[in-house]
Amino acid sequence: MNEFWERIKALLRPREIVKDIRAIDFGKLKARGIRALILDIDDTLIPKDVNDVVPAVFEWVVSRKEEGFKLCLTSNSRHPLRVKYIGETLGIPSIFMGFKPLPFSFWKSLEILGAKPEETAMIGDQLFMDTLGANILNIYSIFIDHRKEEEFLARKWMRQAEQWVLSRLRRAS
Ligand SMILES: [Mg+2]
Secondary structure: OHHHHHHHHHHHOOOEEEOOHHHOOHHHHHHOOOOEEEEOOEOOOEOOOOOOOOHHHHHHHHHHHHOOOEEEEEOOOOOHHHHHHHHHHHOOOEEOOOOOOOOHHHHHHHHHHOOOHHHEEEEEOOHHHHHHHHHHOOOEEEEEOOOOOOOOHHHHHHHHHHHHHHHHHHHHO
16 A cells, blocks of 8 residues: 555656756756757746746747757647647747646657657646656656745746836827
């Protein structure tokens, strides 16, 4: 029985815990042989209730591409247009209604990325979906823990973009 719980605990334990996507050391990931990234969307890249990609997220994605990482958006979202729009804006293939932690969307992502599980990291904010699903397939799991943040980074970026637009609008009127 103890062994069973140990196994469950191991499956739920992220390989890395970070506060936001900016805190991830991609040089270290590369040194581990990781060259592909599966990205959750909601509350990982952008807030769940937002449909726009702010410049900071776009820049983050461009940097990863320049570093040579292949990327795939894998979301449990049931809104295909939202997922497609974000994927196309960022120039990344996307999967919606992924039913994480089931392995199907992870398998599909690996196929799209042309990568093996051991060459891939999954970045997401849901322990029971992103982390568990990745760990089951031996994909390197990075957990975004923004619970303690009063406002987490993706939301802060959104607010900054809003302020930027508002200041432009004010100036124009
Ligand atoms: Mg999420």
